[in-house]
Amino acid sequence: MTLRLRITQRAAAEIERADAWWREHRQAVPNALRDDLRAAFDLLAFQPGIGERVLNARLHGTRSLQIDRIRYDLYYIVRGDELWVLSLWHSQRGRQPRL
Numbered sequence: 001m002t003l004r005l006r007i008t009q010r011a012a013a014e015i016e017r018a019d020a021w022w023r024e025h026r027q028a029v030p031n032a033l034r035d036d037l038r039a040a041f042d043l044l045a046f047q048p049g050i051g052e053r054v055l056n057a058r059l060h061g062t063r064s065l066q067i068d069r070i071r072y073d074l075y076y077i078v079r080g081d082e083l084w085v086l087s088l089w090h091s092q093r094g095r096q097p098r099l
Contacts, residue, residue, distance in 0.1 A: 003045045003083040011075075014088040018072065036070050037088075048078045057099040062086065064096070075099055 007015070015037065022033040044051065044065060051063030054075065065074045075087040075097060087097040 001081065003048060003078060003081055005041050005045060005085070006082050007085045008087075011085040011087050018088055018090070022070070033070050033072075036067050036072075037074070040065055040067055040074055041083075041085075044074075044076060044083055048076070048083055051076065054096065054099065056096075059086070059099055062099050066091070 019033050023030045026032060048063070051065040051074075054062040054064050057075075059077055061077045061079075063076055065076070066072075067074060071091045073089045073091055073096070074085060075089065077084050077086060086099055089097045
């Protein structure tokens with residue numbers, strides 16, 4: 001079963017900011033963030049259990065997937081037949097977002 005992708009407003013804003021920064025500062029690979037996110041979304045739609053469980057999140061079932069090339073973590077939950085993207089968080093920030 002393929003899950004339907006849903007992106008929260010928070011995550012959409014984080015993705016927009018990250019994409020704008022990436023396009024300005026990573027001109028050799030301006031589409032890397034978009035390409036890697038699309039690949040992550042496609043993978044998670046079929047295999048949502050591959051992400052690491054986030055134990056201290058308020059939302060039960062929160063997981064994260066590390067996207068190595070762009071060094072971001074994608075936080076998400078599965079509810080029914082929907083994959084909800086909660087946050088896109090750069091790994092250099094040290095701690096995880098409040099979820």
